[in-house]
Amino acid sequence: MAKNLRTKIPPSDTLIVCDIDASATAKFVQEVTDGSSKLDIQVAKNARELAEKSETIICSLPGPESVKVVFGSILAGPVPPQLGKERLFIDCSTIDLRTSHDVAQAVISSGLGQFVDAPMSGGVVGAQTASLTFMFGASASPQLIDRVRSVLLLMGKNVWHLGVQGAGLVGKLTNNYLLAINNIATAEAMNLGIKCGVDPKVLSDMINSSTGRCWPSAVNNPVPGVTEAAPASRNYEGGFGIHLMKKDLKLAMDVAEELRVPLSLAENAMELYKQTEKKHQRKDFSVVYQYIASQSS
Numbered sequence: 001m002a003k004n005l006r007t008k009i010p011p012s013d014t015l016i017v018c019d020i021d022a023s024a025t026a027k028f029v030q031e032v033t034d035g036s037s038k039l040d041i042q043v044a045k046n047a048r049e050l051a052e053k054s055e056t057i058i059c060s061l062p063g064p065e066s067v068k069v070v071f072g073s074i075l076a077g078p079v080p081p082q083l084g085k086e087r088l089f090i091d092c093s094t095i096d097l098r099t100s101h102d103v104a105q106a107v108i109s110s111g112l113g114q115f116v117d118a119p120m121s122g123g124v125v126g127a128q129t130a131s132l133t134f135m136f137g138a139s140a141s142p143q144l145i146d147r148v149r150s151v152l153l154l155m156g157k158n159v160w161h162l163g164v165q166g167a168g169l170v171g172k173l174t175n176n177y178l179l180a181i182n183n184i185a186t187a188e189a190m191n192l193g194i195k196c197g198v199d200p201k202v203l204s205d206m207i208n209s210s211t212g213r214c215w216p217s218a219v220n221n222p223v224p225g226v227t228e229a230a231p232a233s234r235n236y237e238g239g240f241g242i243h244l245m246k247k248d249l250k251l252a253m254d255v256a257e258e259l260r261v262p263l264s265l266a267e268n269a270m271e272l273y274k275q276t277e278k279k280h281q282r283k284d285f286s287v288v289y290q291y292i293a294s295q296s297s
Contacts, residue, residue, distance in 0.1 A: 001060065001092075001155045004130040006032050008154045011039050016053055018044040047073050051087065051112075056151055060092040063247065064099040067091060071103045075110050087113035088147060092134070094119045094176075094244075096251055097166050104165050114138070116148050117165060119172035120156065123220070123240050125229065132156035135175075137167035173255060176248040179215065180285075181265050183245075184272060186216040187289035190223050191296060200226050222289035231284035239284030242277050246270065 006015055019025045025043045033041065044050035051057055051074045061067050071089075089107055091100065104115040118136035126132040134152040138144050138161065145161050152159045162171045189212065193203040204226045208218045220239070221227040231239035249270055256263045276291040 001058075001127050001132075002028060003032060004127075004155050005058075006039060006041065008130075009039065014040040014042060014053075016042045016044050016050050018047060018050045047071075048076070054087065056088045056090070058090045058092060058151070061095075063093070064095040067093050067095055067099060067103060071106065075106055075112070086111075088144075088151070089113060089115045090118050090136075090148065090151060091115065092118050092120055094169065094172050094248055094251070097169055097255065100169055101166055114144060115165065116144075117168040118148065118152060119168055121172065121175055122156070124238050125219075126156070130155055130157065133158040133160070135160045135162050135168045135171035137161075137163055137165045137169065139164065170255070173248060173252040176245070177252040177263065177266070180245055180249045180269050180273070182214045183216040183220075183222065183286060184269055184288055184292075186214065187222045187286070187292050190217075190221070190226075190289065191293050194223070194293075195296060216286065220284075220286055222286035230286065232286050232289065236280065236283035236287040236290070239286070242273055242280065242283055242285040242287060245285040246273050246277065249273065 002015070002017055009015060017025050017028060029041055029043060042053070044053065047070045057074075059067070059070060061070060089112075091103070100117045104117070107113065107115040116136050116138045118134050120126070120132045120134050122132035132155060134156050136148055136152065136159070138148055149159045149161070160171065162168055189207070190200060190203060194200050200223045204217060204221055204223070207213060216222065219227065220230050220232075222230075222232050224232045224235075227233060231237060249266065253263060253266050253270070255261075256266070272288060272291070273285070276288045279294075280287040280290060
């Protein structure tokens with residue numbers, strides 16, 4: 001995402017990066033400083049320094065506690081003069097609605113600017129190719145919506161304004177609940193066909209030309225060798241970690257429980273991902289196929 005920003009924002013702007021892992025930012029700067037761009041790239045020591053120097057702040061963090069820590073450091077103490085102008089805070093993390101709402105209220109009440117939840121879909125490949133889909137929640141101000149959309153289009157291909165603050169997260173959780181189920185269904189269907197003697201590549205091509213087609217079958221097929229670019233074809237390395245899918249599924253389940261909305265497949269899906277993770281830690285979530293296949297041997 002940062003590499004896409006680096007290539008698309010005007011040379012007159014400054015790109016400031018920050019990560020708790022200093023080696024990650026150092027590696028990024030080394031990779032993109034090749035003399036082909038006059039864009040100024042700086043590394044901030046912490047989130048507070050980054051916010052002081054920036055007009056638009058984009059965060060992508062692993063969970064709600066990280067979001068609380070980062071925004072807590074940004075908002076801690078009195079607002080100095082250099083933080084006086086209104087900023088746009090875009091949080092691309094996938095977290096719970098309550099935390100997002102609390103942080104949004106804290107940002108607004110501080111007078112620092114606007115807060116927008118804008119989680120994304122598309123995985124590692126989407127981030128690398130700037131083809132991500134962003135879904136964001138913000139007030140109905142046309143100026144704010146246009147500003148957010150223009151920023152997100154620097155990193156993605158599709159941008160959806162779904163409603164007020166929090167609506168972006170609702171969109172992400174509903175999407176990833178469906179993804180979690182589709183992934184399991186694809187793994188089970190492929191396993192069934194393979195056990196019956198059908199060639200996996202032929203089976204996949206048939207499904208993807210028929211009504212069973214979905215993202216896990218067409219793009220992230222869970223069977224090794226079927227889709228060359230999929231994590232399954234490189235020992236399930238990279239991609240969307242199974243621990244992240246568990247987190248997103250749990251967030252969707254929590255919202256559903258609070259609102260008393262039935263998710264009849266959620267419990268079984270969560271249990272299957274838990275059992276899979278015990279044997280295949282830190283792998284792409286499509287590794288659930290390996291677990292399913294091993295159970296039917």
